[in-house]
Amino acid sequence: MLFVLLALIWGSLFIFIELGLPYIPPVLFAALRHDLAAVITLIYAVYASTQWLPRGREDWWLVALGAVFFVGLYNGFLFVGQQGVTGGMAAILVAMNPILAALFGWVLIPQHRLTLTGIGGLLLGFVEVSLVTRPDFSAPLQSESLGALLVLLATACLAFGSVLVERASSSLSTKSFVAWSNVLGALFLHGISFGLPSESFTQVNVTVAGLGALLYLAVIGSGASAILYFVLLDELGAVEINLVSYAAPIFTAILAWLILSEALDPLSIIGFVIIFTGFALIKRRELRMEFRKILST
Numbered sequence: 001m002l003f004v005l006l007a008l009i010w011g012s013l014f015i016f017i018e019l020g021l022p023y024i025p026p027v028l029f030a031a032l033r034h035d036l037a038a039v040i041t042l043i044y045a046v047y048a049s050t051q052w053l054p055r056g057r058e059d060w061w062l063v064a065l066g067a068v069f070f071v072g073l074y075n076g077f078l079f080v081g082q083q084g085v086t087g088g089m090a091a092i093l094v095a096m097n098p099i100l101a102a103l104f105g106w107v108l109i110p111q112h113r114l115t116l117t118g119i120g121g122l123l124l125g126f127v128e129v130s131l132v133t134r135p136d137f138s139a140p141l142q143s144e145s146l147g148a149l150l151v152l153l154a155t156a157c158l159a160f161g162s163v164l165v166e167r168a169s170s171s172l173s174t175k176s177f178v179a180w181s182n183v184l185g186a187l188f189l190h191g192i193s194f195g196l197p198s199e200s201f202t203q204v205n206v207t208v209a210g211l212g213a214l215l216y217l218a219v220i221g222s223g224a225s226a227i228l229y230f231v232l233l234d235e236l237g238a239v240e241i242n243l244v245s246y247a248a249p250i251f252t253a254i255l256a257w258l259i260l261s262e263a264l265d266p267l268s269i270i271g272f273v274i275i276f277t278g279f280a281l282i283k284r285r286e287l288r289m290e291f292r293k294i295l296s297t
Contacts, residue, residue, distance in 0.1 A: 002232055007244045009225045011251030013217060014087030014094075015259060017079060020213030023206075025199035026079035031189035032214055034071055037222030038182035044227060045179035052176045062170040063180040069161025071185020076192055077154035084147020086262055091252035093151045095245050100159035108163050178226055 020029055045052040054060050082090050170177075193199045204210070232244075256262040 002228055003244065004247070006225060006228045006232060007247035008251045009220055009228070010244060011091060011248035012255055013221045014082065014091045014252050015255045016213045016216045016221065017082050017090075018087045018260065020210050020217070021079070021083055023204065023210030024214065025193065025196075025203050026083060027076050027189055027193040027196060028199050028201070028204070029214070030075035030079040031186055031193050033217045033222065034075065034182050034186035034189060036215070036218030037226075038179065038186050040219065040223035041175070041179040041182050041226055044223075045173070045175040049173045049175045051171070051173055052179070054172055054176065054180060058168070058170040059172040062165060062168045062172055062177060063184060065161055065164050065168060066177055066181030067184035067188055069157050069164065071181050072188035072192070073157035074154045074161070075185075076189060077150045077157060081147045081150030081154060084144050085151060086256060087260070088249065088253045088256045088262060089148065090151045091249035093148060094155050094158075095249055096152065096155050097159050097162075097245060100156055101162050104160050104163040105166070109167065182222065 017029075024032070042052075054063055078090065078094070085093075
């Protein structure tokens, strides 16, 4: 039940980003979201973690990686990119994260070398991207093509950051890591927003829809989902948590249909199936072990 709830929350985030973007400049929108998320996750880290404050160079280096890649670059590119693509398309592109992480891990972590089957999974993932985005190379700066490229770039930042975090050595708890990444990541996003001539607080249109989207993304999207993630990570392990990423686009499509009256392109559905197949090929050993654990209980 918690697995489905987390997938629902993750899938809904793209819809609420889409709902809030008409009222708040994108990078500022992302920064404000993580201002609130930082408060929520920091309070939770103080309550639930014995070591909530980073202590040494290794801890702060880990936090810096999270702030730059997981919060700053990922959210900056995602929020800007979603001005040009639907929430459904964004959700499917972000589902490329585990496949891109496998690619970066293959290059940067020797023990993560892929087999031929794993390489086939990577290639399937990139086939999915071409099906979902269908880039128009005759007009590369077209809004939708550029938006899809930015969302994919956001996903690449998230995947690359996850590999760098895996390579880093630190005793900092995951709860404290998430909290401090939100704190520094929000500052990083505010710095980017401040440097953009197209963004300022004067451009914020204070509406019920905009404030509602912001509060949902911060409180539910970052606060409640972070707590659910930690609970499920302890119960299920990292492999099954990755599977949430593949369930999330299904909920995004349903919510987009219900709330925004958006229809999901059949090719996008095919692309989603392909990307899940690619993930299953790359993680087939881990999935086989998880299934054996389930059958033995």
